[in-house]
Amino acid sequence: MSLQDFSAAEEQAMRLALSEARRGLRGANPLVGAAILDAGGRVIASGYHRGAGHPHAEVEALATLPAGTEPATLSGATMVVTLEPCNHHGRTGPCAAAVADAGIGTLIYASADQTQAAGGADFLRQHGVRVRSGLLGDEALDLNQRWFKAKAAGRPFTTMHVAQTLDGLIAAADGTSQWITSEAARQDSHEIRSRVDAIIAGTGTVFADDPRLTARTASGEPASNQPLRVVMGYRDVPEHAAVRGDDGRFLQVRSHEAEAVLKSLASRGVAHAMIEGGATVAGAFLQADLVDELVLYLAPMLLGAGTRSTAPLGISTLSDAARWRWDSTGGGHTINLGADLRLHLEPEPDGTMPAVRKGH
Numbered sequence: 001m002s003l004q005d006f007s008a009a010e011e012q013a014m015r016l017a018l019s020e021a022r023r024g025l026r027g028a029n030p031l032v033g034a035a036i037l038d039a040g041g042r043v044i045a046s047g048y049h050r051g052a053g054h055p056h057a058e059v060e061a062l063a064t065l066p067a068g069t070e071p072a073t074l075s076g077a078t079m080v081v082t083l084e085p086c087n088h089h090g091r092t093g094p095c096a097a098a099v100a101d102a103g104i105g106t107l108i109y110a111s112a113d114q115t116q117a118a119g120g121a122d123f124l125r126q127h128g129v130r131v132r133s134g135l136l137g138d139e140a141l142d143l144n145q146r147w148f149k150a151k152a153a154g155r156p157f158t159t160m161h162v163a164q165t166l167d168g169l170i171a172a173a174d175g176t177s178q179w180i181t182s183e184a185a186r187q188d189s190h191e192i193r194s195r196v197d198a199i200i201a202g203t204g205t206v207f208a209d210d211p212r213l214t215a216r217t218a219s220g221e222p223a224s225n226q227p228l229r230v231v232m233g234y235r236d237v238p239e240h241a242a243v244r245g246d247d248g249r250f251l252q253v254r255s256h257e258a259e260a261v262l263k264s265l266a267s268r269g270v271a272h273a274m275i276e277g278g279a280t281v282a283g284a285f286l287q288a289d290l291v292d293e294l295v296l297y298l299a300p301m302l303l304g305a306g307t308r309s310t311a312p313l314g315i316s317t318l319s320d321a322a323r324w325r326w327d328s329t330g331g332g333h334t335i336n337l338g339a340d341l342r343l344h345l346e347p348e349p350d351g352t353m354p355a356v357r358k359g360h
């Protein structure tokens with residue numbers, strides 16, 4: 001379907017749904033937003049998916065309907081959603097059923113769900129809901145381009161964390177690195193740690209820093225969700241290393257291949273992994289184009305010499321530069337955190353996005 005197949009009100013509502021989606025946090029789940037229009041084309045509700053484990057956008061939008069909305073209003077209403085409603089029981093129930101049960105008359109989705117959660121459109125049609133698709137489909141695919149790519153490869157979505165100086169260094173010449181970034185920035189890193197399923201560091205970082213790699217609250221207490229602590233490299237992680245912990249959530253992957261590490265994590269059910277570093281490990285993931293999201297903390301500090309944030313990437317000329325773009329989702333592309341800036345980016349699309357599957 002083309003834009004002409006949709007009303008101006010429907011298009012406007014889908015733009016609202018896309019901006020709602022951008023409020024969410026990237027990770028195990030795609031960013032999704034939804035809005036509900038009454039029969040007159042006025043937006044009466046909207047919502048977005050906050051991230052894995054939270055209600056889906058459709059359910060959030062239904063929850064914001066004005067109290068006492070009549071069933072007759074919903075049968076004449078249209079829900080627009082940026083992704084085909086899911087049809088499976090994941091961490092939450094199927095959205096297709098929630099939409100049908102609510103009595104929504106028409107549903108328009110932007111991009112098709114190509115995962116195991118697909119089938120929502122067919123379910124809705126079977127339950128008497130009119131379904132159309134493709135409205136702003138390219139924008140919706142673009143919003144989750146890296147998530148779709150990770151899903152298609154059967155690997156976890158990855159977030160790379162870097163805490164660096166103005167001159168791009170993550171440790172001083174003598175190896176000291178604690179701390180480059182401020183308390184506020186480090187607390188933000190701990191918030192990411194608490195949301196991911198796994199955190200990956202190299203043996204070099206283990207030997208240099210003896211890190212714990214746990215997620216901790218501002219008061220230093222363990223966060224309620226702890227990632228699997230993954231060390232990548234061949235050298236034995238010492239018995240007394242802090243990263244081993246005593247909760248059994250430690251894994252060493254004896255490999256230098258970023259893809260092999262992610263495959264091994266996927267087989268353990270890891271859907272979102274954070275790449276902590278150091279420079280060698282960061283380089284391995286970047287060179288293999290296996291970083292979906294970059295969170296870069298920039299401290300107003302110069303060292304001049306030390307460890308660069310990434311090992312060489314095999315790029316020798318400017319035209320081969322890896323291109324990134326600012327990511328304004330999840331709070332924005334630039335945030336002040338204490339004395340530091342937090343920059344949020346994602347790789348430029350490589351032009352191999354799947355085409356939008358059109359509706360029937």
Ligand SMILES: NC(=O)C1=CN([C@@H]2O[C@H](COP(=O)(O)OP(=O)(O)OC[C@H]3O[C@@H](n4cnc5c(N)ncnc54)[C@H](OP(=O)(O)O)[C@@H]3O)[C@@H](O)[C@H]2O)C=CC1
Pocket residue numbers: 161162163164169170171175176177180201202203204205206208209232233234235236255256257258276277278279280281282284307
């Ligand atoms: N500021 C920040 O954000 C951070 C800073 N750091 C700093 O980074 C420094 C450590 O960086 P670095 O020395 O690069 O260590 P890394 O943590 O990247 O580990 C590198 C080691 O891991 C193994 N390894 C894993 N993957 C590969 C690969 N693809 N190619 C080659 N070797 C691989 C090798 O050891 P093996 O022989 O065992 O296989 C290698 O020596 C420390 O000073 C630390 O403080 C670290 C993390 C974050």
Ligand SMILES: Nc1c(N[C@@H]2O[C@H](COP(=O)(O)O)[C@@H](O)[C@H]2O)[nH]c(=O)[nH]c1=O
Pocket residue numbers: 163170177178179180181185186189201205209210211212213214276277
């Ligand atoms: N130096 C540096 C970071 N370094 C990272 O933090 C690890 C220590 O983790 P933990 O032992 O759990 O506190 C260390 O090994 C390295 O991976 N992180 C940051 O947010 N800012 C910083 O300035």
